[in-house]
Amino acid sequence: MPLRAKVATSVSKTAAALSRAAGRGDGSVIGGWIGLKIDPDLLRNLAAGRAIALVSGTNGKTTTTRLAAAALGVLGPVATNSFGANMPTGHTSALAKAGSTPFAVLEVDEHYLARVIDETNPRVVALLNLSRDQLDRAKEVAMMAQMWRTALAGHPDISVVANADDPMVVWAARGSSHITWFSAGQRWTDDSWVCPESGDPIERANGDWWCTGCSLRRPQAQWRVEDDGVIDPRGDWHLVKLQLPGTVNLGNAATALAVAAEFGVRPIEALPRLSTVASIAGRYAQVDRDGRNIRLLLAKNPASWLEAFDMAEQAPTLLSINARDPDGFDTSWLYDVDFSPLHDRPVLITGERAFDLAVRLEVNGIPFRHVLSFDEVVRSVPPGRLEVIANYTAFQDIRAELDRVN
């Protein structure tokens, strides 16, 4: 490693440690930011010599990254950005902190995928899904798919692991020469009714989909979820025991197994490691307080709210919404979510944009109670399970109330 990169790495690690010690966060952004100021090529230098997998998509990338890193652990030490810091500063910080590891699995914000592919020269890129997410800031879904497609076209040597159920992902990936398709199901379909290739309508039936005007259609998946397990490309079914709830996490496990297989890890080796993952940066974490078992579920956009309702038990449920920069300033998406699965349980609402949520729930016919503090929430529900579903910064606020639970 060049001297400049060594200095940058050392300063970066120190800054991250100081940030953590000061209680200012996980330190995974500030460390990388300082390192990249000293050496703009730091990420490239830190990535050199490692076999790397990148994981990107609108939803599930933090969890899938954690599961894939656990699976690759079969082969040796794995560097990973496990705190969800998914931009180049976070990647830089994660690789600097890990020291020299033969492997790395990095979660990548979908906007940064092209740049991170260029700088890290990955062996594998996993593409999970594309759906509406913070349109006041993010690129529209079709433009994002185009960016991915262009990025991959410049790197024909990369093995792509991609979701056969998402037309936008299939269109972005299908120009690649090495593709493994997985099927993780897709509950949310409202962003792919129009073919990105031809502009014609896309039809769906029984899990299949096809464009009515051109050749784009669902490819055969080599990895897929069936019952409580995953079927591999040889047709063998493997029971998947996870601590993480919901069908969506079975899909994430299938993706992680497909990524690991690209490095030569067999499902039978990887599966015991997947079952050790209990929570990820507070997601799915359970905290006991005053007799209440509080479980944290993160939901950032319409697709992930549907998944959260699927995971949540029928118990008192707190919904918390903010609209700060990381959340997007626009709350319109609340009307893309059908909250009726909550009709059979007590609902409490809080957060900076609780009034938006109140109007939405009223239109949805869901009774609710507005609460102003987390302590008030805990006092106002009976002992037992309390499900908490929150968007990004609201989730971080509640995590802070619970001593930054991981």
Add this chain to the structure above:
Amino acid sequence: MSTESVLRIVWIYPDLLSTYGDRGNLLILARRAALRGIPVETYSVRSDQPMPSTADIYLIGGGEDGPQALAAQRLINDGGLHRAVNQGAAVLAICAGYQLFGHSFFAKGAKCPGLGLLDLHSDRGESRAVGEIRGDIDPRLGLPPLSGFENHGGRTHLGPGVAPLARVTAGVGNDGQTEGAWHGKILGTYSHGPALARNPAIADLLLRWAIGADSLSPVDDTWPDKLRAERLAAAGS
């Protein structure tokens, strides 16, 4: 209102134009009608289905360039929406849907023909307008200030055949001065997504137009009023 005395509301092409919570307007109109004891039927008409011409209120939402151009083309070929408007239907057109009600708009770098149902045309601005928007609505409509969130790259130029929906007091709207347009029973606005959530008075205006009533019985607007107050204050100046 149609002879069967059921209020019929059509949501135009949700498969193409529903980028951000546009369904909310359909839900809010249906709820506010039901609270007044008005029987309602709602229809989501996909772009591969014929557009009925006998409904009372039509809603059209926002979308990306490709779907916007496709929607305009299909609506022109279908003709059902033109017949409905000529027969006096009320319309709420939002963002991309608002643009395509004019004579022309820009999508994917090309000028596309619109429906010509509002005397206006749209082109591209130098920058994208994103953020809270607030405006004083045309006093002839007798409504409280408009509150919304805008997110569009277009600029819209009004002809003499329409009036601005509002004078902008925060945000951009059509051109930094005016926001939206109205003519007859057609309302167009850049206040995107579920615009009626923050503007229940506009929802009630559409209902009054549709049933030919001067007023409606009041409903409990505690939460919409709190939301409006918060967002109008947040829009700044």
